Amino acid sequence: MLRVGLGSYIVNGTADCNGCHGSAAGFLAGGNPFFLDRAGHVVWSRNLTPDANTGLTLTEDQFVQTIRTGKDHLDQSRMLVVMPWLIYRWMSDEDLKAVYAYLRAVPPVQNAVPPDNKSDLPLPPAVPFPGKYTDGEIDRPLPHEARSFSPRRGLAIAPRAHPEDLEEDELRSYALGSYIANSMTACNECHTNPDRTPSKINTAAYLSGGTVPHDHPDPESRRRDSSAPARVSDGPDRRQPQQGPG
Known part of the structure; x- marks a missing residue:
């Protein structure tokens, strides 16, 4: 469980x-x-x-x-x-x-x-x-490890160069945050304007915000085309998590 x-x-x-x-x-x-x-x-x-x-x-x-x-x-x-x-x-x-x-x-x-x-x-x-992370400004080998919430993988998939002079605890927190932000939460999808090169991250504007692309889901309808009719349907709260057995 x-x-x-x-x-x-x-x-x-x-x-x-x-x-x-x-x-x-x-x-x-x-x-x-x-x-x-x-x-x-x-x-x-x-x-x-x-x-x-x-x-x-x-x-x-x-x-x-x-x-x-x-x-x-x-x-x-x-x-x-x-x-x-x-x-x-x-x-x-x-x-x-x-x-x-x-x-x-x-x-x-x-x-x-x-x-x-x-x-x-x-x-x-x-x-x-891939065997390496090439989406950012620095190409890094991707560690082959299975562990959950991997700080080592978080360091590998950080789109920009790592901050200098971080203490050990700070580096661990930074690495974990990078793992969550760059693999699980997809923060970059909305908070970074896309790069002109496919599969590359616009590192100069990384997480700096900007115009949300028109083809992102409309927050009300969840449709790709926000000019389409307003809502898919009304119903029960679809964001309510459900518990598994036990």
Whole structure:
């Protein structure tokens, strides 16, 4: 149950998975549309509950592979879009497995989600998980460790050079904060204007705020196109976490 508890902390506390995957159908039940353009291309937030017919059916290994590489197991030739897996992939093995354990423990919700409409878009295939972090201004080897909330990995995935003259305790806190901010919470997605180079972080403006891109989910409707009709639907509080068994 410790792994489930850790997964709950990540899902409900740092990653806020229910922010996109929660809907009027229920906690983490999916079904929210994210419009990619005005030509009708749309992806839907997946049902992450363990419902056997409409929910998450991936094995643990498949789930980890999806987050690491962007592989869409419902569409083998296209990578996931909208889902910020390019940030979540930096989580350690233990943390990703904890997320999976929690998702398998929440109450199942039967909610059939429509299929994505993206098959004719020029989306690249899934990408191999890299052995080094190259998104920032300094390329660093990625430590191969499975431990949860890894400070060593936090140091590796910091987009900018580390501050100098940090005491040991300060460095440990900085490293842990980097791990949380740069792998779990996806702070950079909204608080840094995007770089012109794909897959690179605009380190000169890192976390400095700015204009939120138009294609980010509208805070009320959770839609990619904020000019679309205002709300998906009204219903129970979809942000309310649910406890796993025990």
